Amino acid sequence: MKIDFQHYQAAHCENGVTSNLLKFYGINLSEPMVFGIGSGFFFSHMPFIKLNGIAVTSFRILPGWIFDRVTKRLGIRVKRRKFRNPETAMRELDRMIEQGVPVGMLVGVYQLPYFPTEYRFHFNAHNITVFGKEGDRYQVSDPVMEQVESLSYDELMRVRYAQGTYPPKGRMYYIAEVPAHPDIRPAIIKGIRKTAKDMLTIPVPMFGIKGIRYLARRMKKWPGKFGTKLAAHNLGQVIRMLEEIGTGGAGFRFIYAAFLQESAGILQQPWLNEVSTEMTAAGDMWRDFAVQASRYFKNRGNGNVSYDSLANLLVNIADKEEQIFTKLRNIAM
Amino acid sequence: MLPVEIITLCDMKIEEVPQDKGFLVEGRISDLSYAVDTHGQYVSTQSMGWKPKNEAMTLAWSLVHEKAEEARQKVLEGEWSPLAFYMELKIMDVKILAGYTGIAAWRVRKHLKMKYFKKIKPEILAQYATALEMQAEDMVNLDIIREIKLRNED
Numbered sequence: 196m197k198i199d200f201q202h203y204q205a206a207h208c209e210n211g212v213t214s215n216l217l218k219f220y221g222i223n224l225s226e227p228m229v230f231g232i233g234s235g236f237f238f239s240h241m242p243f244i245k246l247n248g249i250a251v252t253s254f255r256i257l258p259g260w261i262f263d264r265v266t267k268r269l270g271i272r273v274k275r276r277k278f279r280n281p282e283t284a285m286r287e288l289d290r291m292i293e294q295g296v297p298v299g300m301l302v303g304v305y306q307l308p309y310f311p312t313e314y315r316f317h318f319n320a321h322n323i324t325v326f327g328k329e330g331d332r333y334q335v336s337d338p339v340m341e342q343v344e345s346l347s348y349d350e351l352m353r354v355r356y357a358q359g360t361y362p363p364k365g366r367m368y369y370i371a372e373v374p375a376h377p378d379i380r381p382a383i384i385k386g387i388r389k390t391a392k393d394m395l396t397i398p399v400p401m402f403g404i405k406g407i408r409y410l411a412r413r414m415k416k417w418p419g420k421f422g423t424k425l426a427a428h429n430l431g432q433v434i435r436m437l438e439e440i441g442t443g444g445a446g447f448r449f450i451y452a453a454f455l456q457e458s459a460g461i462l463q464q465p466w467l468n469e470v471s472t473e474m475t476a477a478g479d480m481w482r483d484f485a486v487q488a489s490r491y492f493k494n495r496g497n498g499n500v501s502y503d504s505l506a507n508l509l510v511n512i513a514d515k516e517e518q519i520f521t522k523l524r525n526i527a528m
Numbered sequence: 529m530l531p532v533e534i535i536t537l538c539d540m541k542i543e544e545v546p547q548d549k550g551f552l553v554e555g556r557i558s559d560l561s562y563a564v565d566t567h568g569q570y571v572s573t574q575s576m577g578w579k580p581k582n583e584a585m586t587l588a589w590s591l592v593h594e595k596a597e598e599a600r601q602k603v604l605e606g607e608w609s610p611l612a613f614y615m616e617l618k619i620m621d622v623k624i625l626a627g628y629t630g631i632a633a634w635r636v637r638k639h640l641k642m643k644y645f646k647k648i649k650p651e652i653l654a655q656y657a658t659a660l661e662m663q664a665e666d667m668v669n670l671d672i673i674r675e676i677k678l679r680n681e682d
Contacts, residue, residue, distance in 0.1 A: 206560040206572070227562070247588070313551040313585060317624055340557055358627030431587040438581035449562035453570035475564065489580030
């Protein structure tokens, strides 16, 4: 059974699955539009949450929230399920495919056969769409892949039940009902206002613009606190989160600039084009930061790292993004 | 004097989308990047990788290999078990291994020590081997552990 589903590659898996599913139901939203309407753009640096033993830095909101917000803001009804029993999870998937419903799902990438070995971490928040089954093999639209891939029953079950932090537990989701003519303009406005609010006003130092400055302050202390080598690994983790497969470049900043540009046309508000250009500049600043930081990786932290100068780059970025979101804060129709 | 690879502080243009070969596979998986074309319009384009990102990735894996090397030494000294070594190599921890095998975490922790690992039943060894995607007889073969090449960057 194969559903007439179109696979498109995206930069980021949750954006890609959301966009591809919506397109299947006749709602044509690009990846940048999905990301913007879903208010995916964010920043957080959380020393109390660790990945590979090192503090987590994130450039997007929590997993699943983009899909949730986009569908809610467009009045689309979705169904979410998770299963204790792996065989039941697979049987229910088969049932949806038989009914012609493409299904989004969470998988761990550790045992994903088509991923390069170096990317197979114990990461469990990867999103894919399954849209067909032929014999024992499932047709998979994984947005980070260029073409459609396929997985055997065993392979798919294994990745749906990967172990590690936040195991997927067979989670799957699909669209149950779509409104006839969703108006995306109010959704864009809501999306932008929410992002601006989160970036500017969360009263916790680790989040938003404050979070970037918080990271800058902490970064200066890394060499003293961790020693040269571990400080370099902390830096490396920031760069990986910034550029690891899936942000479209510079921690989603370029995707967001593309969203603002597209929205300028849809909303008929040309001033958004200028803000888009500024967001691109912010993205370039993040990229410059990554280039400066990576100078030290080859030497594993030996050499004259100036965490102070890197921290200053971050402070400039914080100022820049603060200006941008102050402008966007009160956007209206 | 700026290094060549720095992208200048203006719009990232399509022709500047980096193609630094690293870990991605041409024709199969690539980083989709967003950049502006000559008219300043955003388009998406495929990138095969970017040096700073590839270097960060290499750094992360070097830490894994360092830990594995430390484990290798402890195994050859008879203190830690092969389980401890392969656990590092597969970037697992006790919790993940317990999850994949169904063996309680406190038991997994015991089995990381050679003296307890030597006594485990064949069925348990088989469970570990399956979780680590290897043959049980290879797992207990110290020669393999002694000779295995860990990827070493300069």
